[in-house]
Amino acid sequence: MFRALSIDxxxxxxxxxxxxxFEADGxxxxxxxxxxxxxxxxxxxxxxxxxxxxxxxxGPALRFVPQITLLHRQTVLDEGGKExxxxxxxxxxxxxxxxxxxxxxxxxxxxxxxxxNSVAQGxxxxxxxxxxxxxxxxxxxxxxxxxxxxxxPTQRYGDGWGGPxxxxxxxxxxxxxxDKSAPNExxxxxxxxxxxxxxxxxxxxxxxxxxxxxxxxxSFPPLDSSFATANKGKPISCTVGxxxxxxxxxxxxxxxxxxxxxxxxxxxxxxxRLPSHSPLADETAFDTTSQAAEGWWRxxxxxxxxxxxxxxxxxxxxFREVLTSPASYVNGPLTQFYNHIAPSTxxxxxxxxxxTAPVPLFEPAGLPKLLAHDVSTxxxxxxxxxxxxxxxxxxxxxxxxxxxxxxxxxxxxxxxxKEFVAENLDFVTSDEQDLAKRPGCSACxxxxxxxxxxxxRVMESDWTFLPADKFPLAKEDCKPDANGQLTGVCRTYYEKxxxxxxxxxxxxxxxxDHADEGPAGIAKLLTSxxxxxxxxxxxxxxxxxxxxxxxxDQEMVDSLTDTFEKSGYRMRKLVAAVVKSKxxxxxxxxxxxxxxxxxxxx
Amino acid sequence: MNRSLLACFxxxxxxxxxxxxxxxxxxxxxxxxxxxxxxxxxGQPQAGSGGTAGTGGSSGSGxxxxxxxxxxxGTSGSVxxxxxxxxxxxxxxxxxxxxxxxxxxxxxxxxxxxLLRIFGPLAPADMQAQFKxxxxxxxxxxxxxxxxxxxxxxxxxxxxxxxxxxxxxxxxERVGVALCDLAIQKDLKATPAVPLDKRAVFAFDPPKGVLTxxxxxxxFDSLHxxxxxxxxxxxLTKDRTQRFFDLYKGTVERHKNLDTPKKYSPEEAGWAAVxxxxxxxxxxxxx
Numbered sequence: 064m065f066r067a068l069s070i071d072x073x074x075x076x077x078x079x080x081x082x083x084x085f086e087a088d089g090x091x092x093x094x095x096x097x098x099x100x101x102x103x104x105x106x107x108x109x110x111x112x113x114x115x116x117x118x119x120x121x122g123p124a125l126r127f128v129p130q131i132t133l134l135h136r137q138t139v140l141d142e143g144g145k146e147x148x149x150x151x152x153x154x155x156x157x158x159x160x161x162x163x164x165x166x167x168x169x170x171x172x173x174x175x176x177x178x179x180n181s182v183a184q185g186x187x188x189x190x191x192x193x194x195x196x197x198x199x200x201x202x203x204x205x206x207x208x209x210x211x212x213x214x215x216p217t218q219r220y221g222d223g224w225g226g227p228x229x230x231x232x233x234x235x236x237x238x239x240x241x242d243k244s245a246p247n248e249x250x251x252x253x254x255x256x257x258x259x260x261x262x263x264x265x266x267x268x269x270x271x272x273x274x275x276x277x278x279x280x281x282s283f284p285p286l287d288s289s290f291a292t293a294n295k296g297k298p299i300s301c302t303v304g305x306x307x308x309x310x311x312x313x314x315x316x317x318x319x320x321x322x323x324x325x326x327x328x329x330x331x332x333x334x335x336r337l338p339s340h341s342p343l344a345d346e347t348a349f350d351t352t353s354q355a356a357e358g359w360w361r362x363x364x365x366x367x368x369x370x371x372x373x374x375x376x377x378x379x380x381x382f383r384e385v386l387t388s389p390a391s392y393v394n395g396p397l398t399q400f401y402n403h404i405a406p407s408t409x410x411x412x413x414x415x416x417x418x419t420a421p422v423p424l425f426e427p428a429g430l431p432k433l434l435a436h437d438v439s440t441x442x443x444x445x446x447x448x449x450x451x452x453x454x455x456x457x458x459x460x461x462x463x464x465x466x467x468x469x470x471x472x473x474x475x476x477x478x479x480x481k482e483f484v485a486e487n488l489d490f491v492t493s494d495e496q497d498l499a500k501r502p503g504c505s506a507c508x509x510x511x512x513x514x515x516x517x518x519x520r521v522m523e524s525d526w527t528f529l530p531a532d533k534f535p536l537a538k539e540d541c542k543p544d545a546n547g548q549l550t551g552v553c554r555t556y557y558e559k560x561x562x563x564x565x566x567x568x569x570x571x572x573x574x575x576d577h578a579d580e581g582p583a584g585i586a587k588l589l590t591s592x593x594x595x596x597x598x599x600x601x602x603x604x605x606x607x608x609x610x611x612x613x614x615x616d617q618e619m620v621d622s623l624t625d626t627f628e629k630s631g632y633r634m635r636k637l638v639a640a641v642v643k644s645k646x647x648x649x650x651x652x653x654x655x656x657x658x659x660x661x662x663x664x665x
Numbered sequence: 666m667n668r669s670l671l672a673c674f675x676x677x678x679x680x681x682x683x684x685x686x687x688x689x690x691x692x693x694x695x696x697x698x699x700x701x702x703x704x705x706x707x708g709q710p711q712a713g714s715g716g717t718a719g720t721g722g723s724s725g726s727g728x729x730x731x732x733x734x735x736x737x738x739g740t741s742g743s744v745x746x747x748x749x750x751x752x753x754x755x756x757x758x759x760x761x762x763x764x765x766x767x768x769x770x771x772x773x774x775x776x777x778x779x780l781l782r783i784f785g786p787l788a789p790a791d792m793q794a795q796f797k798x799x800x801x802x803x804x805x806x807x808x809x810x811x812x813x814x815x816x817x818x819x820x821x822x823x824x825x826x827x828x829x830x831x832x833x834x835x836x837x838e839r840v841g842v843a844l845c846d847l848a849i850q851k852d853l854k855a856t857p858a859v860p861l862d863k864r865a866v867f868a869f870d871p872p873k874g875v876l877t878x879x880x881x882x883x884x885f886d887s888l889h890x891x892x893x894x895x896x897x898x899x900x901l902t903k904d905r906t907q908r909f910f911d912l913y914k915g916t917v918e919r920h921k922n923l924d925t926p927k928k929y930s931p932e933e934a935g936w937a938a939v940x941x942x943x944x945x946x947x948x949x950x951x952x
Contacts, residue, residue: 066894067952070771075779076894079868079887086896111774115817115825122820228790340811341789342774343781349789349811609769650769651952 067651068096068642071607074104096642100635106376107344109634112606113372113385116477119454120365121462127357128331129407130154131307134255134315134322135332137166138241139173140189146241149199150324151252153179154285156265156311160277163267163311164285167198167252176281180330184281200256201248204319205435206233211318212434219247230346230438232336234353236326255322257314259301265311266295290414302406303421305414320435321403323356331355337362360404363396364459370441371454382599382632386453386478386586389446393430395437401425405458408527412552418533423448424456424526450528455582458526465524467570471514471585478589480598483507496560499573512573517585519571519578529556534568536575541566596628600637607641608650619646768951770829773814776837776950783891784844784865796843810836829950841944849929849937866891866940871932881910885939892943909939 065085069077077085084090099105114120134150141147149168157163161170166177174188208216209224218224220238225231239245266287276283291309299306301313302321315322325332334356338348345366354362370392375385384390393401401423409421426448433440447456454460455474464470475481485506495501498508520529534556541553549559549566557566571578580587589595600623605612612620623640630636641647771779781787787795812818813833815826826833848866852859861868868891869884882897885906889897897906916938920931929937943949 069894070775070952074775075782076775076892078782079890082890082895107774111772114819118817118819118822118824120819122818124821342811342814342816343778343789347789349793 064648064651065092067647068099071108071642072096072099072105072638073102074107093643096639100639101377101379103373103377105638106373108606109376109603109638110369110372112602113477114368116602117454117460117463117473119368119459119463121361121459123358123361125361125462126331127360127462129304129404131302131304131313132315132322132404132407133325133332133356134251134319135325135328136236137168137175137177137183137328138187139168139195139250140187141195142189142192144189147195147250148240149250149252150255150319152255152307152315152322153330154307155252155254156267156285156308157254158265158267158311160267160284161279162198165280165282167254168194169198169279170281171279172198177328178282180328182328195250199250199252202251202256202319203248204251204324206237206319206324207249208318209434209436211320216318219245221245225436227336227351231436232351233324234326234333234336237324237334251315251319254311255314256319257312258317259312259314260316261298262301262306262310262313264291264294264297264299264309266291266309300406300420302403303409303414303419304407305410305419309414316403320399323359323404325356331357335359359396360400360458361462363394363400364457364462367391367393367397367457368454368459371457374443376634379633379635382627382634383590383595384453386455386474386590387583388453389448389451391425391444391447391451391457392441393433393444394439394441395433395435398430398433399435400458401430402427405526408522408525410527412555413527413529413533415552416533416556418530422450422528422530424450424521424528450581450583452581452583452586455586456521456526461521461526462524467515467518467521467523468511470518471511474585474589475511475514477602478598479592479594480601481594483511497572509573512570513577514585514588516571516574516577517580517582517588519568519575520581529568531579536571536578537565537567539565596632597624599632599634600624600627603634603637604641604646607638608646610650616646619644768947770815770827771950771952772825773816776814780840780844780944784848792844795847796840799843799846810840834950837950838945841949842941845937845940845944848940849933853933853936854929867936871936876913876932878907878910881913882906885909888939888943892940893946893948909942912942913939 065082066076069075069081085092085095130153134152136148136150138146138148149166151166154164155167157165157167159169162168165179168190170176170185172190172194175183175185177183203211203216205211207220209218209220210216220226220233225233267284268287269284270287270292272283272286285308288309290305294309299310299313301310301316306313324334326334332355333353335354335358336351337354337358338345338350339352340350341348371388371390372385374380374390374392375382375388380388405423405425406421410418424447425444429444429446429448431442431444433442450456455470461470464473472483475483485503488503488506490503493501497512498504499512501508520531520534521527522529538553538557541549541557541559543559544550547562548554549557553566556569558569558572559566560572567575568578577584597620600620601612604616604620604623623637623644626640627633627637777789781789781792785791810832813830813836815829815833817823817825845866852864852867853871858870861870866888868887872880886897889895889900889905893900900906902908913935917931917935920927920929920934927934
C-alpha cells in the first residue's frame with residue numbers, strides 16, 4: 064500500500080530511503096499522506112485525470128493562421144548578389160497600386176513575381192540599396208532580441224539566451240541568413256513594420272476586378288470591401304483581423320511584437336522547435352521538433368490549461384472554480400497572445416454590423432508585463448474580466464470543442480457524469496426545425512440545446528465574443544430571400560427557425576436568455592447541480608482505484624461525496640479520504656500495518 | 666492488461682512470470698551481447714502452465730493438486746484454491762482477509778519517472794542520449810517506442826491505453842535492460858570506484874569471498890526495494906530471494922564458461938541478470 068500511495072501521490076515508486084523511513088518506528092503515515100497532498104505529483108495526478116476526461120489539448124487538426132499576425136519570407140538579391148530575406152504579410156494593403164495586397168518589392172525591381180503561398184517565379188536581379196530603403200526597413204525583432212523592449216536592443220538570440228533546452232528555440236532559418244551569417248537586423252516590408260496601435264481605413268477605390276492585369280503587377284489587386292469604402296479615413300484598431308485588408312498603415316507593432324515570424328513563403332511556415340515527446344512535463348522533454356508558427360499558439364493554449372489545473376489543485380481551491388474561476392496563468396507567449404493575437408479573429412463580416420472593437424474574453428488590462436519570448440515566467444492573473452469562466456473561456460477549450468453543442472456535451476459528460484442517450488425513441492415524420500421539439504431528436508436535444516445556448520455569444524471554432532449591443536438576440540431586419548434563406552452577414556450570425564418570428568442569434572432558439580448569461584451561465588448550472596460533487600468524487604475515486612465503480616461502491620461514494628461537499632469541494636480532503644478508504648486498501652493488497660509488522664519480524 | 670501477463674497474475678499469484686521467477690528468466694537474455702542460453706533455473710514451475718506451489722507441480726505441462734478440489738489434470742484455466750497457510754507470505758504476515766483487486770497498470774508517466782529516478786537522477790533527454798550512445802541500433806527508433814507506452818495523445822483524442830500491449834511490454838523491457846547495463850557500468854565498473862552512497866542502483870560491493878545466500882540476500886533486498894518498492898521478505902513468492910540467487914549463480918557459471926570476449930565479469934553479469942529480472946518483473950509494471 065505504501066508503494067501504491069507513492070505511485071498515486073508522488074508519481075513514482077518509493078525510494079530506498081523512503082521505504083526505510085516508512086519502516087522506522089514512529090512513522091506517521093497520515094502525516095506523510097498530508098504532506099504529499101500539497102506536492103506536484105498529487106497535482107499532476109488530478110490534472111491528468113481531468114485533462115483526459117476533457118481530452119483538453121489541440122493538435123495540428125486545428126489551423127490557426129490569422130493572416131494579420133503571420134509573417135512570411137521571400138529572398139531578394141542585394142547589390143552584392145547576397146540573398147536577403149524580407150518579411151511580409153499575405154494580402155497586406157499598400158498605397159502603391161503595383162504592390163497593393165502583395166509582396167512589397169515590385170516585380171520590375173527584383174525580377175521575380177511572388178504568388179501567394181508559392182515559390183517566387185522568374186530570375187532574380189540585384190536590388191539597389193535605394194530600392195531596399197524605398198520598400199523595406201531594418202528591424203531588430205522580438206524573436207531575435209531578449210531586450211527588444213529597450214531603445215537599443217543588444218542581447219541577440221544565442222548570445223546567452225534562447226536555443227536548445229531554453230524553451231525558446233527558433234528554426235535555423237530564422238536565426239541566420241541563407242549564407243549562414245547571423246544578421247543583427249532583419250528586413251521587413253515598410254507597411255508591416257509600422258508600429259501604431261490604431262490606423263485608418265484605406266480604400267484604393269477599386270471595387271470591381273479590372274478587365275486586364277494592371278501593368279507591373281503579377282496578380283490582380285485587392286478590391287475594397289464595402290466596409291472600407293463606407294469608412295475610408297476613419298480610425299481602425301490595428302489588432303483586429305479586419306485591419307489587414309482595410310488599412311495600409313497598420314503594421315506588426317513595435318519590434319514586430321504583434322506578428323509571428325515564418326521562415327518561408329508557405330501558408331503556414333515553420334518558426335519554432337517545440338517539445339514533441341514530453342510525458343513528464345514540457346521542461347523535461349525527450350525531444351523537440353520544428354513547428355509552424357501556428358503550432359506555437361496551440362502549444363501555449365494547452366499549457367495554460369495545465370497551469371490552471373495545477374494551480375487549482377495545489378492551492379486546494381474550491382473545485383467548482385474549474386468552471387467558474389476568473390483567474391488563469393500566463394507566461395510571455397500567452398501575454399503576447401492575449402494582447403495582440405487573440406483580437407485577430409475579430410471581426411470578420413461582423414464589422415458591417417458595427418463590430419470593430421472586440422470584446423475580449425480575457426481582458427488585456429489584467430495581463431502582467433512579460434516579454435513575448437519569456438516562456439519560463441508564469442504569473443497568475445486573478446481576474447481575466449467579467450466574461451471569464453474557468454476553463455470554459457480558454458482558447459484550448461473553445462478550439463477543441465468548436466461547436467456550441469460539443470462544448471455543452473463534453474461538460475455534461477465530464478462534470479455531471481451523464482450522457483445524452485435517447486430512450487423510448489418515437490420517431491415521427493416532422494418538419495419541426497427546433498431539434499429540442501422535434502419528435503425523437505428532442506429526447507437529447509431538449510436538454511442539450513438550452514445548455515449549448517450558453518455559448519451563443521461565443522463564435523464557433525473561435526473565441527470572438529458577440530456583444531449584445533452589436534448582436535441583439537433577435538434581429539428584425541434579417542429577412543429571408545426568395546428561397547426562404549438568410550443571406551450575407553445575417554446568415555453568418557443569425558438563423559430563422561420560425562417564419563412568424565424574427566431571426567435569432569444562431570443556436571439560442573431554445574433558451575435565448577442563456578446566451579446573455581454566457582459561459583458563466585453553464586458553469587453556474589453545472590456546479591449547482593446536485594450531481595456535480597458526486598460526479599467529481601466518482602471520477603477521482605475510479606481513477607485512484609484503477610477501475611470502474613461498481614454497485615457495491617455506492618455507499619463509499621455517498622460517504623466521499625458528503626466529505627467532499629462539506630469540505631467546500633476541496634480535492635485534498637477527497638483524495639485523503641479515498642486513499643485511506645477500505646476500497647483503496649483492498650485494491651492495493653497488503654495493508655501498511657501488515658507490512659510494518661512483518662518488517663519487524665525476525 | 667496483457668492476456669499472458671494477466672494469466673501470470675491469476676494463475677500463479679505472481680509466482681512465475683517475471684524476473685528470476687520466470688522460465689524465461691534474465692539468465693536467458695543477452696548479456697554482454699551474447700546469449701547466455703538456458704532457462705533461469707531448473708525444476709521451477711513454468712509460467713502459465715498450471716503448476717502450483719506447494720502441490721508438487723512439475724515443470725512443463727503442470728498439474729493441479731488433486732486435493733484442492735480444483736481443475737482436472739491436463740486442463741488449463743482456473744487454479745485450485747490453496748489453504749491460506751500455503752499462500753506465500755501469509756505464514757509470516759498478519760492475515761489480510763480483504764478481497765483483492767486485480768493489479769492495475771502503472772501509468773506510463775510513473776514508470777518513466779521511476780526509471781529516471783532509480784537510474785539517475787536522469788533527465789529524459791540525457792536518458793535518450795545515453796541509450797543512443799549505448800546502442801544506436803537498438804534505440805534508433807526511440808521516438809516510436811515513446812508512442813507505444815500507453816500515454817494518451819489528447820491532441821488527436823487518442824485515449825490512455827489502460828491495458829498492456831506487446832510493444833509496450835517490450836519497450837519497458839528494453840529500456841529497463843539498457844538502464845541496468847548503464848548502472849553496471851556506473852556503479853560496479855567505474856574507476857575510481859563510486860562511493861556506495863553515490864550509487865544509483867547497486868548500492869553495495871560484491872563480497873571479497875564467496876557470495877553466500879545470506880550475503881546475496883542483503884544485496885538483493887536492496888535491489889528489491891529499489892525496483893519493487895518493498896522488502897524482499899514480503900514478496901508473495903516466499904522463495905523469491907532463493908530463486909534470484911539461483912539465477913545469479915547460474916548466470917555466473919555460464920559466463921565463466923563462455924569462450925568469447927565478455928563485456929562483464931561473471932559476477933557483473935550475475936548482478937545484471939538480477940537487475941534485468943527486477944525491471945521485467947510484473948510487480949514493477951503494476952500496482
